[in-house]
Amino acid sequence: MPHSLFKYIAAIEHHQQSGNTGTTIHCYSTVDCSYSDDNIDVIRKQTDYDFTDGVTIRYIIEYDDVTIDDNVCPKCWIHYHVITDPVEVITLSKKSFYNRCQQQFWLKMMKAGR
Numbered sequence: 001m002p003h004s005l006f007k008y009i010a011a012i013e014h015h016q017q018s019g020n021t022g023t024t025i026h027c028y029s030t031v032d033c034s035y036s037d038d039n040i041d042v043i044r045k046q047t048d049y050d051f052t053d054g055v056t057i058r059y060i061i062e063y064d065d066v067t068i069d070d071n072v073c074p075k076c077w078i079h080y081h082v083i084t085d086p087v088e089v090i091t092l093s094k095k096s097f098y099n100r101c102q103q104q105f106w107l108k109m110m111k112a113g114r
Helices: 003-019 100-112
Strands: 026-034 035-036 040-053 056-064 075-084 094-099
Touching: 003 026, 003 040, 003 056, 003 075, 003 100, 026 056, 075 100, 094 100
Parallel strands: none
Antiparallel strands: 026 040, 035 040, 040 056, 056 075, 075 094
16 A cells, blocks of 8 residues: 655654654654855755655755745745655655745645545
């Protein structure tokens, strides 16, 4: 039976919000790939999440380190990509968002549709 990438993204989001790896995330490692571009610091972090079922998901977030109005959902690049799928049952092998608001909306809609 196919699994949805939603399941893994929701687990990663839960981990980022609570700091709890729960029972589905076995371990994770983060690499800071930040850089400067035309005197603007660009924050770029890449985290590989290894799940207990053998799946590995790569999470990458990139955004400019600038002051932003609190009423605006800041633009950033969020990308999830299936690196390892031992039984090849995950539908949708990658998913990208252009800000956290879009990601939160997608998670909410996917949860409602379950």
